[in-house]
Amino acid sequence: MRGAAALAAAGLAAALPWLLAALGLDFYLSLANRILVAAIAATSLNLVLGYGGLVSLGHAAFVGLGGYATGILVSEGVTNGWLHLAATLAVAGLAALVIGAISLRTRGVYFIMITLAFAQMLFYLANSIKGYGGDEGLIIRARSVFALGALALDLKNPTVCYEVALAVLAVTLYALARFVPSRFGRAVLAIRDDDLRAEALGFPTYRLKLVLFVVAGLLAGIAGALGANQQGYVGPNTLHWTQSGTFMVMVILGGVATVWGGVAGAVVLLLLQEVLGAWTEYWAFWTGWVLLAVVLFARRGLVGLFERRGRVAGPPAVDAARPAEQAP
Amino acid sequence: MPSLLVVEQALNGLQFGLMLFLLAAGLTLVFGVMDMINLAHGSLYMVGAFLAAWLVGLTGSFTLGVVGAVALTFAFGMALEAGLLRTLYARDHLSQVLATFALILILNDGTRMVFGNDLPLSAPAALAGPVELLPGLQYPAYRLLILGVGLALAVLLWLLVQKTRLGALVRAGASNRTMATAMGVDIPRLFTLVFGIGAALCAVAGAFLGPLLAVQVGMGENILILAFVVIVIGGIGSIRGALVGAILVGCIDTLGRTGLQHMFRAFLPPQWASAAGPAVASIAVYVFMAVVLAFRPQGLFPARG
Numbered sequence: 001m002r003g004a005a006a007l008a009a010a011g012l013a014a015a016l017p018w019l020l021a022a023l024g025l026d027f028y029l030s031l032a033n034r035i036l037v038a039a040i041a042a043t044s045l046n047l048v049l050g051y052g053g054l055v056s057l058g059h060a061a062f063v064g065l066g067g068y069a070t071g072i073l074v075s076e077g078v079t080n081g082w083l084h085l086a087a088t089l090a091v092a093g094l095a096a097l098v099i100g101a102i103s104l105r106t107r108g109v110y111f112i113m114i115t116l117a118f119a120q121m122l123f124y125l126a127n128s129i130k131g132y133g134g135d136e137g138l139i140i141r142a143r144s145v146f147a148l149g150a151l152a153l154d155l156k157n158p159t160v161c162y163e164v165a166l167a168v169l170a171v172t173l174y175a176l177a178r179f180v181p182s183r184f185g186r187a188v189l190a191i192r193d194d195d196l197r198a199e200a201l202g203f204p205t206y207r208l209k210l211v212l213f214v215v216a217g218l219l220a221g222i223a224g225a226l227g228a229n230q231q232g233y234v235g236p237n238t239l240h241w242t243q244s245g246t247f248m249v250m251v252i253l254g255g256v257a258t259v260w261g262g263v264a265g266a267v268v269l270l271l272l273q274e275v276l277g278a279w280t281e282y283w284a285f286w287t288g289w290v291l292l293a294v295v296l297f298a299r300r301g302l303v304g305l306f307e308r309r310g311r312v313a314g315p316p317a318v319d320a321a322r323p324a325e326q327a328p
Numbered sequence: 329m330p331s332l333l334v335v336e337q338a339l340n341g342l343q344f345g346l347m348l349f350l351l352a353a354g355l356t357l358v359f360g361v362m363d364m365i366n367l368a369h370g371s372l373y374m375v376g377a378f379l380a381a382w383l384v385g386l387t388g389s390f391t392l393g394v395v396g397a398v399a400l401t402f403a404f405g406m407a408l409e410a411g412l413l414r415t416l417y418a419r420d421h422l423s424q425v426l427a428t429f430a431l432i433l434i435l436n437d438g439t440r441m442v443f444g445n446d447l448p449l450s451a452p453a454a455l456a457g458p459v460e461l462l463p464g465l466q467y468p469a470y471r472l473l474i475l476g477v478g479l480a481l482a483v484l485l486w487l488l489v490q491k492t493r494l495g496a497l498v499r500a501g502a503s504n505r506t507m508a509t510a511m512g513v514d515i516p517r518l519f520t521l522v523f524g525i526g527a528a529l530c531a532v533a534g535a536f537l538g539p540l541l542a543v544q545v546g547m548g549e550n551i552l553i554l555a556f557v558v559i560v561i562g563g564i565g566s567i568r569g570a571l572v573g574a575i576l577v578g579c580i581d582t583l584g585r586t587g588l589q590h591m592f593r594a595f596l597p598p599q600w601a602s603a604a605g606p607a608v609a610s611i612a613v614y615v616f617m618a619v620v621l622a623f624r625p626q627g628l629f630p631a632r633g
Binding site: 113 | 359365367412415416419421422423425426427429430431432433434436437438440441549553556557560564599600604606607608610611614615617618621625
């Protein structure tokens with residue numbers, strides 16, 4: 001029964017571009033695209049923040065790097081999507097490796113601040129690259145084209161862009177659901193809940209956290225590359241700390257350490273923006289009140305409202321990650 | 329770089345650092361004592377600046393406007409603490425991030441509703457001209473006023489924290505909150521007051537920086553991150569650390585901007601140099617923080633002993 005419902009939902013999601021076209025609501029396809037990209041980015045953040053207990057406030061940096069990797073290649077005349085993907089993975093992965101290797105030596109509040117610091121450095125770097133838009137950002141005139149045998153998937157077509165993003169999200173969610181009960185997943189949860197104990201049990205805690213951080217960075221980079229294709233633009237603001245904050249808000253809103261948390265948060269936040277934005281220019285004002293209500297009354301996030309007790313991996317043990325001398 | 333320019337830029341750096349200190353002082357106490365991440369601290373700076381611009385326009389007097397804005401922001405900060413932030417102290421950092429991020433959205437758009445996207449605020453006319461500090465060194469009188477106000481407030485705050493009963497209670501709370509409560513300190517009430525003072529200092533910084541930067545919605549977001557960098561460098565919870573960190577960050581940022589530009593001009597085309605200078609200076613602030621954390625993970629002046 002559950003399987004059938006899930007299959008129907010997946011079919012509906014895949015058919016959405018044609019449904020919207022049939023209803024004359026093509027305009028909403030770009031909203032659906034934005035939601036998918038944000039959902040992938042938020043899910044990747046949930047991996048480090050929720051499952052890893054590592055509160056990174058610099059996640060937008062990897063999204064931005066993915067966007068710039070694609071955008072710069074396009075403006076140099078390269079439209080081969082596979083090259084874009086390779087460049088995105090190389091840049092985002094390398095950045096995540098370096099930033100993670102340094103940041104993971106700190107903990108608690110200092111981890112938050114140092115990830116933020118690295119993201120700000122990249123933000124200012126993006127501002128200064130005059131050759132690629134500088135502070136005005138980079139307009140991307142062509143799109144990634146993925147050659148699959150005789151088939152060429154050009155992301156310039158919003159429907160193709162949507163289906164590709166949907167496929168990436170589906171694979172991500174499937175992998176995340178498989179990750180949680182896996183050996184790696186259980187080790188990560190053990191480190192999150194008590195890293196000293198996990199280390200005493202023989203887990204290479206630093207290396208596992210670094211792998212988790214890099215995987216999340218790679219996924220965020222892919223989200224950024226998709227976002228750049230979908231918007232035809234990437235700019236310094238893609239890396240700004242308020243963007244990192246927005247992804248974090250999506251994760252907390254949807255549900256920390258839940259498979260669907262990032263998706264739920266992205267859907268709700270962007271739909272709120274859209275609905276409130278149609279009604280008032282002060283949509284952020286009312287969104288703020290909704291978020292406050294969630295903090296005060298739905299402590300486990302939106303997914304938490306629907307999940308049965310004991311089925312989720314539990315709230316993040318952020319407190320356990322603080323240095324002992326900071327505990328009250 | 330000519331030496332007079334260095335002196336001028338050093339003064340600018342000191343002035344920016346002192347204003348950063350006003351922001352960081354409240355932030356470091358809330359962070360250090362209540363272990364609370366308040367992303368909305370920059371919004372108090374914005375609210376203070378808007379109130380100042382509005383009151384200056386209304387009364388026609390810069391002094392009256394600033395005093396009124398500081399008083400109103402003080403009251404607003406205390407109401408915010410008692411009404412909302414207090415309930416967040418016991419929650420985890422993630423809830424605090426979500427709630428205070430929501431507050432940024434509310435306060436940004438709320439300000440836009442009431443005052444519009446920006447307000448004009450100019451320095452008092454009497455201080456519009458320059459003053460000759462050294463032969464050949466002209467320095468704007470208004471910037472000297474900021475320097476004076478910043479120094480005076482830093483001294484006042486130091487006296488308040490080091491020499492008064494209130495300050496002793498705050499220091500006790502910062503060093504060990506549980507023990508201070510056990511000794512009979514009413515930490516919640518004390519903190520409503522401390523938060524109000526922090527908000528008032530934000531308003532001072534907002535009002536005085538307003539004519540130099542711009543009074544606009546969103547002005548708090550970038551400076552908030554610098555204030556966080558300051559308190560991490562100085563040691564979370566330490567007022568002295570916040571002062572030292574703020575002046576270091578202010579000088580690195582300001583001197584870096586012009587100094588590096590001069591340096592880059594030697595080997596880069598001018599338009600590249602003028603873009604790279606500020607970017608590298610901004611990055612230098614974060615590199616400095618990373619280096620401090622690498623050698624002194626608790627910051628320069630750890631508050632907890």
